Amino acid sequence: MSHNPLDTLIHMANQIAANNSHYGSEAEAAERVRVHLKKFWARSMKQQIIDYLHEDGSQLSPIAQAAIAKLEVRPGATDAA
Incomplete structure (x- = not known):
């Protein structure tokens, strides 16, 4: 895996999923991952990983995919769910 920012986010999401x-x-683990991403990732990071999931997502573990699918970054929102 190269060291571009998206690859780093994919790696981090998969590590968080593995740790949970x-x-x-799997649904409970995905919810824990979703909460972690919501709390600790910047909105731009969440948007990049959501975009990746919609475009391809093949390098994400099933738990990471499920968690990211539940994230939604809304323009102007104070808190990304």
Whole structure:
């Protein structure tokens, strides 16, 4: 994997997913990942990873894909859900 910013975000999302994969079901793990991304990632980071999921997403783990699918960055919103 090269070291461009998107590759770094993909790697980070997959690591967060792996670190949360032991929490119950895949859905519960994905929710924990979603909450983490919402709290700790900048809006621009979230938008990049959401765009990647919609364009390809193949390098994301299933848990990361499920978590990112639940993120939505709305222009002008104070908090990205």
